[in-house]
Amino acid sequence: MRRPTQPLLMVLAAIAAVEGVVLVGYAGYDVIQGLTVGLTGPAEVSNLPALVLQIVIFAALGAGLIAIARGWWLSKYGARAPFILAQLLGLVVGFPLAQAPDSGTRAIGVALVGAALIGIAVSLLPPVTRAIVDSN
Numbered sequence: 001m002r003r004p005t006q007p008l009l010m011v012l013a014a015i016a017a018v019e020g021v022v023l024v025g026y027a028g029y030d031v032i033q034g035l036t037v038g039l040t041g042p043a044e045v046s047n048l049p050a051l052v053l054q055i056v057i058f059a060a061l062g063a064g065l066i067a068i069a070r071g072w073w074l075s076k077y078g079a080r081a082p083f084i085l086a087q088l089l090g091l092v093v094g095f096p097l098a099q100a101p102d103s104g105t106r107a108i109g110v111a112l113v114g115a116a117l118i119g120i121a122v123s124l125l126p127p128v129t130r131a132i133v134d135s136n
Contacts, residue, residue, distance in 0.1 A: 002074075003073075004072070004073055004131070005075070005121050005131060005135075006057065006075070006077050006127055006128060006130075006131035008122055008125060008128050008131070009075055009128065009131055009132075010072075010073070010109035011122055011135070012069075012070035012072040012079075012083065012119060012122055012123055012128070013031055013069045013070075013073040014069070015069075015115055015118065015119045015122075016065045016066070016068045016069035016072060016079075016083055016086070016119075017065070017066060018115075019062075019065045019067030019086070019090070019115065019136070020061075020063065020066035020067075020068070020069060021062065021066070021126045022062070023058050023059070023061050023062030023065065024058070024059055024062035024063065024066070025062075026058050026062075027054075027056075027058035027059040027062060028057045029056060030051065030054060030055050030058065031055055031105065032057075034051050039051060044123075047064075058079070061089075062087070064082065064086070065083075065086055068082055068083050068086065071083075074135075075131055075135035076132065077132040077135075079132070080123055080128075080132065083119065083123055084119075084123055084124075085122055087115075087116040087117075087118070087120045088120075089110075090112050090113070090116035090119075091112075091113060091116045092114065093109075094109045094110075094111075094112030094113035094116060095109065095113060097109025098108070098110045098112075098113055106107050
């Protein structure tokens with residue numbers, strides 16, 4: 001696979017790939033937790049259909065972000081819109097996490113918000129626009 005001509009596309013591909021791998025990894029973690037620990041928590045959210053749905057959602061979003069990373073790497077124009085949407089979802093999730101009482105959750109939230117803001121800003125830069133428009 002060829003390397004992108006614009007270094008900013010590598011940054012965007014890295015952000016999307018890391019986010020995608022983390023989401024797929026978290027889906028795997030949920031599978032392992034479900035099998036070893038079982039369903040824990042309030043009955044409204046701790047049932048098998050909810051766990052399966054959560055695993056499917058995280059795995060699908062992760063796989064989508066990995067595909068977006070490949071799109072950035074190949075300088076595809078179509079990678080921008082879903083990437084920005086994913087970053088907006090990251091902001092929606094990240095802000096409450098960044099205000100969590102425990103430091104571990106807060107650190108994850110801050111990292112998520114930071115990656116989302118950097119991703120949105122970089123994806124809208126003129127050199128990125130030129131690179132993805134010129135390659136198509």
